[in-house]
Amino acid sequence: MSDPAQTTSQIQNELLAEVQAELARRNTSQVTRKPPPPEPEQDSVSPLVASALLACLAILAGTGVGLSLGYGASPDDAAASLDWLQRGSAGAFARALHWHGANLMVLLCGAYVFWLVWRGLYRKPGQARWWRAGLLLVLVVGFSLTGQFLPYDQNALHGTVIRLGYLAEAPLVGDWLRRLATGGGESGSAALARFFSVHVIILPAMLLLLLRGLWGDARYSGGWLPMAGVSAVVVVLLSVVSLLFGAPLGLQGNPGEPFPQARPEWFALSLYVLLKALPSGLAQQLALFGPPLLALLTIGGLPFVEAAADQPARLHKPMRMAAIVGVVMLSGLTLLAVWEDHKAKAGWFATDEMDKLMAQVGRRNEALGHSTHPLPANAHGPARDIRLLSIRLRGLYVNDIEEAQKAQWDKWISEMESLADEIITTTNDAERRIVRAKLRQVCADCHKLHADDEIALEPKLAVPVAQLPTRQTTAPPSAPLFDTAKLAMLSPSAIEARDLKSTRRMMNRSKFRLRDLLRAAGEGEGTPEGTPEQNYLDLREAVKLFGTHWEANQSSHADKSKWEKFMSDLQRNVDALKDARTGEDARARFNAIGKACDDCHSAGDWDEPFEWQYSDLKR
Amino acid sequence: MPKARTQPQQPVPEQPDRREFLRVVVHGGVLLGATAVGGVAVWQQSGGESIVQAVLPLAAMASLSKLERGAPARFEVTLARRDGWRVVNRSRRVYVTRVAGGETPESFAAFSAICPHAGCEVELAGKQYVCPCHQAKFDEAGAVTAGPAPRGLDPLVLTVQDRDGQPWLHVAWQDYVIGTEERTARTT
Numbered sequence: 001m002s003d004p005a006q007t008t009s010q011i012q013n014e015l016l017a018e019v020q021a022e023l024a025r026r027n028t029s030q031v032t033r034k035p036p037p038p039e040p041e042q043d044s045v046s047p048l049v050a051s052a053l054l055a056c057l058a059i060l061a062g063t064g065v066g067l068s069l070g071y072g073a074s075p076d077d078a079a080a081s082l083d084w085l086q087r088g089s090a091g092a093f094a095r096a097l098h099w100h101g102a103n104l105m106v107l108l109c110g111a112y113v114f115w116l117v118w119r120g121l122y123r124k125p126g127q128a129r130w131w132r133a134g135l136l137l138v139l140v141v142g143f144s145l146t147g148q149f150l151p152y153d154q155n156a157l158h159g160t161v162i163r164l165g166y167l168a169e170a171p172l173v174g175d176w177l178r179r180l181a182t183g184g185g186e187s188g189s190a191a192l193a194r195f196f197s198v199h200v201i202i203l204p205a206m207l208l209l210l211l212r213g214l215w216g217d218a219r220y221s222g223g224w225l226p227m228a229g230v231s232a233v234v235v236v237l238l239s240v241v242s243l244l245f246g247a248p249l250g251l252q253g254n255p256g257e258p259f260p261q262a263r264p265e266w267f268a269l270s271l272y273v274l275l276k277a278l279p280s281g282l283a284q285q286l287a288l289f290g291p292p293l294l295a296l297l298t299i300g301g302l303p304f305v306e307a308a309a310d311q312p313a314r315l316h317k318p319m320r321m322a323a324i325v326g327v328v329m330l331s332g333l334t335l336l337a338v339w340e341d342h343k344a345k346a347g348w349f350a351t352d353e354m355d356k357l358m359a360q361v362g363r364r365n366e367a368l369g370h371s372t373h374p375l376p377a378n379a380h381g382p383a384r385d386i387r388l389l390s391i392r393l394r395g396l397y398v399n400d401i402e403e404a405q406k407a408q409w410d411k412w413i414s415e416m417e418s419l420a421d422e423i424i425t426t427t428n429d430a431e432r433r434i435v436r437a438k439l440r441q442v443c444a445d446c447h448k449l450h451a452d453d454e455i456a457l458e459p460k461l462a463v464p465v466a467q468l469p470t471r472q473t474t475a476p477p478s479a480p481l482f483d484t485a486k487l488a489m490l491s492p493s494a495i496e497a498r499d500l501k502s503t504r505r506m507m508n509r510s511k512f513r514l515r516d517l518l519r520a521a522g523e524g525e526g527t528p529e530g531t532p533e534q535n536y537l538d539l540r541e542a543v544k545l546f547g548t549h550w551e552a553n554q555s556s557h558a559d560k561s562k563w564e565k566f567m568s569d570l571q572r573n574v575d576a577l578k579d580a581r582t583g584e585d586a587r588a589r590f591n592a593i594g595k596a597c598d599d600c601h602s603a604g605d606w607d608e609p610f611e612w613q614y615s616d617l618k619r
Numbered sequence: 620m621p622k623a624r625t626q627p628q629q630p631v632p633e634q635p636d637r638r639e640f641l642r643v644v645v646h647g648g649v650l651l652g653a654t655a656v657g658g659v660a661v662w663q664q665s666g667g668e669s670i671v672q673a674v675l676p677l678a679a680m681a682s683l684s685k686l687e688r689g690a691p692a693r694f695e696v697t698l699a700r701r702d703g704w705r706v707v708n709r710s711r712r713v714y715v716t717r718v719a720g721g722e723t724p725e726s727f728a729a730f731s732a733i734c735p736h737a738g739c740e741v742e743l744a745g746k747q748y749v750c751p752c753h754q755a756k757f758d759e760a761g762a763v764t765a766g767p768a769p770r771g772l773d774p775l776v777l778t779v780q781d782r783d784g785q786p787w788l789h790v791a792w793q794d795y796v797i798g799t800e801e802r803t804a805r806t807t
Contacts, residue, residue, distance in 0.1 A: 051646075058650035066657015070664055070703075077704065084704035088663030094656045224641045231645050235652075374699075377707045427706055428673070429699035 042221065043119055046129075048230045049112045050218035053136070055231035056105050057207075059238060060143075063098040064200065066091075071150070073196040074189050078152035079252045080380040083424075092246050099247035100238055102144060106267050109137040117323045120306075120316045127303030132213045134299030139207055144265060146199040152192060157253030158262035160195075161187050166275070166288055186255065251388055252381040257360070263337075263347045270333030273340065352392050354399075361389050365443065366459035368423070368436055375423070375432050383423035386439070390417040398450050400502050405449065412446045481521060481580040486533040492541035493534070506546045513539035514593065515617045517577075521586050524618040536577065543567075543574050566600035664703075673698055673792050677715065677729075680722050680779060680786040689746055689759065691716035693732070696792060712740055713775060713790050714748070716759060722786075724779050729790050730761050730772040738797045741772065748772060769800045 070091065072081040085091035112133050116122055122130035149160040164187060168178040183190030220227045251257075264272050271287070278284050306315045341347035364382035369375055394413045397406060419439040426432045440457040499505040513535045518524035520532040528535070547567040573592040580586040594614030601613070675696040686692055694713045699706055712732035719726045730748075732740045739752035747764065748757040755766030762771045776791040794805040 051642075054646050055649050058646055059653040062650050062653025062655070063657045065654055066660045069657070069661040072704070080704045085660055085664055088660055090656055090663055091660035094653075094660040097653065097656065218642070219639075224638050227642060228645045231649060235649055374708055375706070377705050379706070380704050427699055427701045429697075429706070429708060432699070432706065 043121065044220075044222055046112065046115055046119075046121060047218050047220035048226055049108065049115060050214060051220065051227045052230040052234050053105070053108050053112060054214060054218050055234040056101055056108055056238075059097055059101045059235070060105060061204070063094045063101070066094045067098055068200050071196075073150070073192050075152055075192060075253060076378045076381060078150060078192060079249060080378070080384065082151055082249055083384050084380070086246070086249065093242055095247045096242035096245065097238055100241050100245070102147060103266070104234070104238060105140050106144060106265075109133070109140045110267075113137055114323055114327065117319050120309075120313055120319070122302045123306050123313065124303050124308040126309065128213065129217050130303060131299065132210055132217060134295075135210060136207075136214065138296070138299075139203055139210070143199060143203050144267075146195045146203070148265060149187075149192065149195045150199060151249055152253040153248075153250035154253055154257070154259040155248075155250055155262055157187060157255065158259040159264060160191075161255070162262060163264070169285060170289055171285065188255070251360070251385045257363070261347050261350045263341070266334065269337040270330050273333050273337035352396055354393075354396060357389055357393055357396070361386055361393075361443075362456075364389070365440065365457070368439075368459075370458050371433070371437060371440070374429050375436060379432070380424050383420045386420040387417050387424075390414075390420065400498055400505070401450065402498075409446070409450075412442050415442050478581045478583045478585065481582055481586050482533050482536055482578065486531070487537065487578070490534055490537055492537040495542065495545060500545060506542060509542040510539055510546060511612065511617065513542065514597075518590060518617055521582065521590070523587060523590055540574050543571050547571055562603065566596065566603065569599070570596040674778065674780070674789050675792055676780075676782055677713065677777075677788045677790050679782075680788055683715075683727070683788055684722065686715065686717050686727070688717045691743060691759070693743065694790075696790060698792060711792065713792075714743065714772075715777075715788070715790075722779075724777040724788070727777055727788065728760075729775040729777050731775055731793070731795070733773065733795075733797065734768060735770050735773060735795065735797050735799075735802075736766070736768040769798060770802060773802060 067082075067085065070081060070085040072078060082095065086095055116130055116133055145163065149156050164178050164181060167181065168174045170177060181191065181194060183194055218227070263269070271291075274287050275284055278287055302315070302319075307313060338348075342349050345351055364385045367376070367382035368379055390413050393416075394410055397409055401409060416439065419435055419442065422435045423432055423439070426435060444457055495509065499509065512529075515524060516528040516530060516535045517532060517539065519526050519528035520535070547564070547570075570593065573589070573596050577586075577589045577593065580589045591614075594617075597614050675698070677694045677696065691714045694715060695710050696713055697708050697710050700709050714730045714732060715727050716729075717726060718728045734741050734750040734752065734755055736750065736755050737752055739750050741748040741750045741755075741757065746759050748761075749755070750766065750768070753767050755768035756764045757768070757772050758764050760771075761774060773793070773795045775793060778789045778791065779786050780789045781787070782789075796803040796805055
């Protein structure tokens with residue numbers, strides 16, 4: 001028998017050797033069994049940018065679902081439904097988040113692609129991540145182009161019409177593409193349905209295919225805190241900006257109302273300024289379709305052209321240069337676009353003009369329907385427009401307003417705004433009709449003080465053809481137009497000093513008296529105000545004082561000699577009207593006055609455009 | 620190693636570790652939060668006030684003198700209702716029948732044409748009302764005589780009010796909850 005202690009230590013040693021051998025075998029087998037697949041080059045920034053992108057995407061998706069649940073994809077409903085949604089605090093917040101989130105998304109995508117180029121991370125075997133980033137950028141631009149149209153306000157409509165026009169210029173397929181996008185020629189209901197579907201179904205479906213890969217790209221090896229940190233920054237930044245600045249929603253889109261302020265989104269301003277400067281034809285087509293094609297080719301082909309990551313790079317420096325040049329050109333042209341608009345007070349910097357705003361209010365007032373009719377089902381649209389326009393009218397006074405009248409003006413504007421709002425919020429038709437009548441009363445009160453022009457508060461009702469007034473065919477026997485005794489007895493009405501200073505007021509004094517004379521003589525439609533004799537004396541007086549007007553208001557009239565010639569023509573013809581006889585004689589003399597008016601108006605170089613012609617007075 | 624190169628490049632399935640879980644929590648949380656904002660936005664605007672009660676003119680009393688017992692007349696009334704961002708006018712039918720002589724509101728009875736079973740509109744067939752959807756039948760007094768209706772036709776309150784200087788019969792329109800035996804006025 002051997003020593004038991006010796007035996008035990010021997011057994012222990014043997015066992016230990018076996019275990020060590022087995023461990024060694026396992027280690028080597030582990031190493032040889034699983035060769036790691038080639039990993040794309042890792043860096044610490046791109047996963048974090050991808051994380052921020054995912055957070056931004058989550059915000060867009062979540063708010064997008066909410067917005068789509070309260071949105072009506074039709075020209076009558078789009079802006080109205082979004083406005084209705086925004087009346088709730090969460091609705092305003094959700095839309096602002098979606099709006100600012102979309103802008104941030106474009107920025108982040110651009111930054112992501114830039115970073116991948118900068119670090120050469122497009123090289124094999126990292127090409128899949130590069131392609132995903134490029135595709136994401138393309139999709140995001142697609143989301144933006146379709147999403148811009150959905151509010152269907154003036155900017156959305158007119159901007160999209162311009163963009164579709166450019167699209168149609170694409171060689172071969174352009175017109176087909178435009179018709180595919182719009183479902184016809186007009187950018188109206190069919191186009192809106194298509195854009196909506198692309199924005200909420202087709203593009204999101206394509207994005208879902210990318211999402212798995214993006215999720216992998218955002219995997220970050222340096223702890224979870226930086227990843228959560230960038231996501232938190234995105235959420236906080238967007239929330240704060242959205243609480244401070246809501247998403248814009250302008251006047252309801254109207255293809256018949258021009259909107260020269262239409263501008264593309266900020267990221268397309270560079271293209272906008274370029275297209276403005278280039279002659280149409282080949283140069284424009286190159287500028288329009290060259291950069292996108294080049295970008296697509298670069299995204300697709302760069303990993304094939306460039307050497308793999310384990311070999312010396314060939315294109316790294318040129319690509320870096322191209323990226324810098326691209327960013328500099330993009331921002332330079334963008335700044336140029338903004339600066340040009342700022343200088344010309346156009347686009348974002350356009351200032352409001354009283355006459356245009358008033359004409360816009362007038363059209364919306366008509367759209368609210370005749371007072372004898374119930375309000376139309378789409379009254380929400382014009383009512384909201386009147387509210388928006390009255391906000392712009394506050395503090396914007398007519399030229400010759402007196403200081404004391406400004407408070408009253410603001411009060412009227414406020415009333416206008418709140419009454420327009422009541423039309424939206426009131427459910428009962430009878431009450432809405434009362435509100436509509438009050439709104440028109442505010443317009444009438446204000447116009448009585450601030451405009452000589454009469455305004456039509458009610459829309460014109462269609463008159464059946466059978467009821468149209470028939471013109472008298474047999475001429476009545478001719479008689480003197482004016483009673484000479486009355487002419488001698490009466491004297492012209494006094495003209496206020498402020499009228500004497502204002503071209504517009506003097507013009508209107510003459511214009512309306514001439515209109516009343518035409519009406520009294522059966523040459524114009526409507527009931528004349530006052531007696532023909534008084535009207536004639538007032539017209540003659542206005543024209544006489546108007547003749548001396550050049551001295552009072554030189555800035556309006558470029559050339560004194562021209563002015564005096566037109567005025568003496570007018571005065572001579574007005575004087576000649578005194579002896580007119582009814583019928584053909586009066587018509588000829590009226591036409592001579594009318595010709596004097598039209599000649600002067602069409603002479604050009606006056607610094608205010610003329611909105612009426614002699615023929616308008618007869619209507 | 621040449622062997623490694625020939626291996627198919629499939630992604631290594633990572634263990635669902637703590638970091639991956641946290642990512643799901645963070646990004647999922649952002650998605651849920653944003654969806655909640657959108658959800659609240661829609662919820663804030665859902666429903667809204669809708670006119671379910673209104674006193675509406677039916678006909679001049681003078682014209683109702685011709686209305687005889689056993690011959691109900693059908694009238695149409697129009698209600699403005701909120702439809703999302705729109706306010707729209709919807710028409711509703713009212714049956715008026717004479718129950719006594721005279722020109723007072725009590726001389727007439729009025730029923731809503733909305734069938735209390737499933738909300739279709741009943742039609743007049745001789746002296747009874749028949750619902751075309753599920754063949755519920757009601758007698759002249761509005762009581763169920765056959766079919767699936769849980770209760771009789773819903774009566775409406777009549778009043779006489781002045782309109783343009785003339786006495787007019789007015790109806791106080793009221794929507795009722797349909798499908799129940801008990802008659803409950805709808806408030807929204």
